[in-house]
Amino acid sequence: xxxxxxxxxxxxxxxxxxxxxxxxxxxxxxxxxxxxxxxxxxxxxxxxxxxxxxxxxxxxxxxxxxxxxxxxxxxxxxxxxx
Numbered sequence: 001x002x003x004x005x006x007x008x009x010x011x012x013x014x015x016x017x018x019x020x021x022x023x024x025x026x027x028x029x030x031x032x033x034x035x036x037x038x039x040x041x042x043x044x045x046x047x048x049x050x051x052x053x054x055x056x057x058x059x060x061x062x063x064x065x066x067x068x069x070x071x072x073x074x075x076x077x078x079x080x081x082x
Contacts, residue, residue, distance in 0.1 A: 008054040010040045012077070015061040024060035025074060037080045056080075 002009045012032070014024040021027075036056060044050050058077040063069040 006053065008040075008044075008049070008052055009057050010036060010054060011057045011059060012036055013059045013061070015064045017064045017066075019062060024062050025058060025072065025077075028058060028077070033078050033080075 002011060012028055014027045016022075016024040016027065033056070040054060040056070041050075044052060044054065055076050056078050058072075058074040060072045060074065061069065062072075
């Protein structure tokens with residue numbers, strides 16, 4: 001988690017050595033998004049910040065260990081339904 005311009009940013013980081021099973025960003029399934037959102041909600045409740053603005057970002061790292069490694073930051077990667 002980070003804070004940027006008053007917004008809490010929950011960051012999911014995924015890395016892949018190859019794209020044989022999809023990219024790092026593809027590895028963030030709907031189940032994983034729900035799990036991260038639930039943990040974020042628990043954190044916000046625990047800190048008494050349920051009304052705090054927040055968002056979910058992704059750092060996707062593909063080609064780990066290779067010269068062609070790429071790092072992609074996806075701001076506002078998903079939203080949660082209220």
